[in-house]
Amino acid sequence: MDIKGQCWTDEESDGENESEQFLYGIQCCLLQGSCAADLYRHPQLDADIEAVKDIYTDSAISVREYGTIDDVDIDLHINIGFLDEEVATAWKVIRTEPIILRLRFSLSQYLDGPEPSVDVFQPSNKEGFSLGLQLKKILSTFTSQQWKHLSNEFLKAQQEKRHSWFKAGGTIKKFRAGLSIFSPIPK
DSSP states (O other), X not given: OOOTTOOOOGGGOTTOOXXXXXXXXXXXXXXXXXXXXXXXXXXXXXXXXXXXXXXXXXXXXXXXXXXXXXXXEEEEEEOOTTSOHHHHHHHTOOTTSOEEXXXXXXXXXXXXXXXOEEEEEOTTOOSSOHHHHHHHHHHHHHHHHHHTTOOXXXXXXXXXXXXXXXXXXXXXXXXXXXXXXXXXXOO
């Protein structure tokens, strides 16, 4: 769904409070690319968002930036349409609606910032969504354990290490050269 051109002005907002209008204005500004001042997003955050889009689809992720408080909400949309109706009923989930995993990061610091907060929900499933509570606990525990081992510099170094394998004089060439001792001798 294209949201461009659907942003409201103050005159059109009928009943929204000022903070909702402000946040919606920021979101529209970001979607339309017409903000007066660019908010600083850490480049690794952009790279990771693009990687998720490449692997899944553009609709698998949504991003909401709160530049005034240096936060960003990343919503991962998990399609559960593959579940049998019986399983969906037992788990009290709505099969036709994705489960949303929301992670809140520092917009400018990303991995070097505070540990992200985690929320798991289905927008229309407010009652008895115990699967969401279980997933939130699992994801929160995992994030807590892994976050202390992550940093923007560490991730950048890992990526550069992987890229060096494929450079002209990189590791993959040396690896192949080492394997050549097992190749039959050409005549």
